[in-house]
Amino acid sequence: MSQTLQVVIVPSPGMGHLIPFIEFAKHLVHFHDYFNVTCIIPTIGTPPDAMKASLLALPSNINHIFLPPISFEEDRSDHSEVGNVVLISLAMTRSLPSLRHTLKSLIETNTRVVALLVDSFGTAAFDVANEFKLSSYLFFTSNAMALSTLFYLPKLDEMVSCEFRDLPEPVKIPGCVPVNGRDIGELFQDRKSDTYKLFLNMARRFGLAKGIVLNTFIDIETGALKALMEEDEEYSGGVRPPIYPIGPMIRAGSSDRGRKSDCLTWLDNQPSGSVLYVSFGSGGTLSHNQLIELAFGLEMSQQRFIWVVRSPNDESANAAFFKVQSEKDPFDFLPDGFLERTKQRGLVISSWAPQIEVLGHGSTGGFLTHCGWNSILESVVYGVPMIAWPLFAEQKINAVMLTEDVKVAFRPEVRKEDGGLVIREEIAKVVKKMMEGVEGKKVRKRMRENLTDAASKAFMEDGASRKSLLKLALEWKNQKAGKY
CATH class of the missing domain: 3.40.50.2000 (Glycogen Phosphorylase B;)
Known part of the structure; x- marks a missing residue:
């Protein structure tokens, strides 16, 4: 031509x-x-x-x-x-x-x-x-x-x-x-x-x-x-x-080796499939009270985790989308003593992590996600089952599809009597079910056999x-x- x-x-x-x-x-x-x-x-x-x-x-x-x-x-x-x-x-x-x-x-x-x-x-x-x-x-x-x-x-x-x-x-x-x-x-x-x-x-x-x-x-x-x-x-x-x-078209891994080395080095030292990755995408934000509940829930679960934490916002669930967010250190909002108590099994990172590399790492066994479609596809490609925590836009619809249709995710319950929060006890229960329960093993198998293999063939x-x-x-x- x-x-x-x-x-x-x-x-x-x-x-x-x-x-x-x-x-x-x-x-x-x-x-x-x-x-x-x-x-x-x-x-x-x-x-x-x-x-x-x-x-x-x-x-x-x-x-x-x-x-x-x-x-x-x-x-x-x-x-x-x-x-x-x-x-x-x-x-x-x-x-x-x-x-x-x-x-x-x-x-x-x-x-x-x-x-x-x-x-x-x-x-x-x-x-x-x-x-x-x-x-x-x-x-x-x-x-x-x-x-x-x-x-x-x-x-x-x-x-x-x-x-x-x-x-x-x-x-x-x-x-x-x-x-x-x-x-x-x-x-x-x-x-x-x-x-x-x-x-x-x-x-x-x-x-x-x-x-x-x-x-x-x-x-x-x-x-x-x-x-x-x-x-x-x-x-x-x-x-x-x-x-x-x-x-599924997903982005390639990051070329910024300096920023991701500590995170992946930490993962290298964890057992296979043992780590829950927690991230709410590039724009997602939790309220201060919800951030506190999530911290205590992760601690109560006694499971290994990487948490990409962002400063809370009580007004919006996607306040970080256009960088309209608090300039304060997000670690300042965590419960007193949380980092010290969880340092043997948890890694808390401020604002950003190399998501593709984390999901593709053999130590990662679950993904607590805001259900953005890009994140979902990345999780599917790497065979990582999800905990669906939708925040805004079409993410609740995505959560329904993941939990009720293809059944590769769990969704924590939100009750009116808890003030619209996902409380720490519910978080701990769902995390344990994903990471060490029989149902979690079934979801992981279903993800890899029904979706990940199909994604690779597409x-x-x-x-x-x-x-x-x-x-x-x-x-x-x-x-x-x-x-x-």
Whole structure:
């Protein structure tokens, strides 16, 4: 072919969305070397160093362009999870003029741009793609169950008058296990809010995409993918675009050897499968009271653990998403004497750990996770069963899928009489069940035999995800280039 084909990808702000876009780009150019990828990145404030480092490490056929940062000082009344979602959506919308200018420049330099792949918060960019006669695709960075929920949302909105948390019966989302209304997610619980209306409008615009790319694989979400890919009448009206499940795509291990050496050295000295890894992702935060309960629960369990601890926030469950968090040392919030009492079997790390290397280490036997989809896929790839502790966004839906459908996780109970906290006794019970109980052994076996093996086969030459990526690549190869 005389000219390399260019695919433009547009993630929303935040590492959690950038990571799967980067991994997709790497897989695309590796398996189909007639593509180059340009990653155009809307930003809120100055891009963090970790983001810059990830982008600079990419191969030469993947380029990146930061759009001018969007400021929200006049808009931001709080830093709640709901506020953050609205900010992300606004950032994507306010970045459209810069995106338009950048696309125009690419096309005018005789670059053969054949497709625009955007984040779920960036569906307004479909209109920009149309201006350049570009085919626009959606990259949904969560899973098929969450996508099925969003496609079902307009119909559910018409059927139900109360708040979803007040529904007396579980919601039957097409292709998925029934979900209690309270587990649909905090972002959907106030139907009069701007956030709910944003997601409702987002779901309706998904159908405008020429195709939807999903970082999942058939063996982990058979029912949801089947419902999305077939003519399921349970969804509301409108045609669903073709679905391309191309996962699991996870990031490679860190190249920062200095930061991770102490952590992995400690793991080297622990028995096989004996350590529980505790982390709430790049943005998750606990309240002060919940942090105290978790500390005592880990201590009471008498199990080995690595805990990535972050300063608490009583206002938001994802206060660290845009670095809006306490500057105090997180160790200052731990119970008195906790570090001393647990030093023989626990390692507490401030804010960051090399998650890929920890999950891939032979001493790691469990993962207490916030149920972000990236973390779930990483755990699946390395065969580590989970304790599901969802915090925000679609994570409660993910927790239901893990515990009720594929059954590779335990979920601690949250009771009203405990003030909405997961209390220390419950934490200790679930941790012990995972790490030393018979049920934990069954979950570990189920994870490795049903999911981890299937994940490793998905990108083999005849694997379903490899074939799905090939189908998408051929479709893009045959697209006409964008014009201005």
